[in-house]
Each structure stands twice: as C-alpha cells, then as structure tokens.
Amino acid sequence: MAEKIAFTINGQPRSVEVEPDMMLIDVIRDVLDLTGTKHGCDNATCGTCMVILNGRAVKSCNTVVTKAAGAEITTVEGLAKGMELHPVQTAIAESGAVQCGFCTPGIVIELVAMLNSKPNASEQELTNALNKHLCRCTGYEPIRDGALIAQKVVQERAAEKA
Ligand code: FES
Ligand code: FES
Numbered sequence: 001m002a003e004k005i006a007f008t009i010n011g012q013p014r015s016v017e018v019e020p021d022m023m024l025i026d027v028i029r030d031v032l033d034l035t036g037t038k039h040g041c042d043n044a045t046c047g048t049c050m051v052i053l054n055g056r057a058v059k060s061c062n063t064v065v066t067k068a069a070g071a072e073i074t075t076v077e078g079l080a081k082g083m084e085l086h087p088v089q090t091a092i093a094e095s096g097a098v099q100c101g102f103c104t105p106g107i108v109i110e111l112v113a114m115l116n117s118k119p120n121a122s123e124q125e126l127t128n129a130l131n132k133h134l135c136r137c138t139g140y141e142p143i144r145d146g147a148l149i150a151q152k153v154v155q156e157r158a159a160e161k162a
Contacts, residue, residue: 007068009034010078016065024068025049025060028075036076036105040134047133050106050113051075057113057129076105079112087153088112088146095146099137107133111147115154126151 006015009032016031028034028051037060040048044062051060052074053067079086085093088111098104107130114121114129121129126147135143 005069007071009073020066022065024063027065034075048106050109052113057110088150091150092146095142097142097146103135
C-alpha cells in the first residue's frame, strides 16, 4: 500500500505517495523527474546513482525510499547556484574528466559529500572514494586530477571566508 513520505530535496520540501519498497533512485528519477541522477548497474556497483542523504553520499539504487523520510537530499541538480557551477563541477569539467558524462553526476556528488565533511582529505582518501565509481571512458586519471583541483578550490574558498 502506498505511503506518504516527506523529505527535503535540493532545498525544497517535497512529499510523495509511493510504495514503501520503492528504491530512492526510482522516486528521484520517475516521480520527481530529477534525471541527473543516473541509473547504471542497478546493483550497487557503478556509483552513477549517488545522492547526498543527510550529508553522506549513498547509492540511491540500493536505498529504500523509506530511509529518506524526513531527510535532506541533494542531487546533482541541487549543486549549482543559478548559473554558477559548484567548484567540483567546474574542476571535473575542466580537467577533461567528462567524456560521455554518464558517470559524472555520481562522481561529482561523491566528491562534494567528501569535501563538505572532510575538506582536508588525503589523496588516498579521495582515491578510495573515487574507487566506488566505474568510468568506461576516461582511464580515471583526469577524474583524480579534477578531484585534486576541486579540493584546492574548496580549501581556498574556505580560507577566504575564515
Ligand atoms: S546504479 Fe546504483 S551503483 Fe550502479
Ligand atoms: S565519462 Fe563516460 S563513463 Fe565516465
């Protein structure tokens, strides 16, 4: 039987009436029409479906929607401020890490969550986070370069505000 589930997504309060065993990715894409979150493997392997749920990057293909009740969710659509991209988006684009782009939203979300919670993450920690993502196009090096550039920009901006 359908249940009403309320949460905040990209800063907007939303309420959906869905079957409680639905996966979060299907609610995000098919009910809320936020198709930036990509549906790749559907078995928690590829990382394309990542969203930020209460500050943590999670795979929305294996997160049941009831876990989002009352939560704060951010999808890739919620990162830019108007026309201004999030620094992680800019760095990933400028480092040549976007080819077909299918893996990009998940990677960007992963890095944003990591740099929000741990702006001074080590290179190894960034690499470990990126290891959760499959990319068939880039050979991974430009993604790692983009992650390091993004981290520098995030750190510089934090220092300017301090
Ligand atoms: S679609 Fe979720 S990890 Fe691949
Ligand atoms: S850019 Fe094509 S899968 Fe990563």
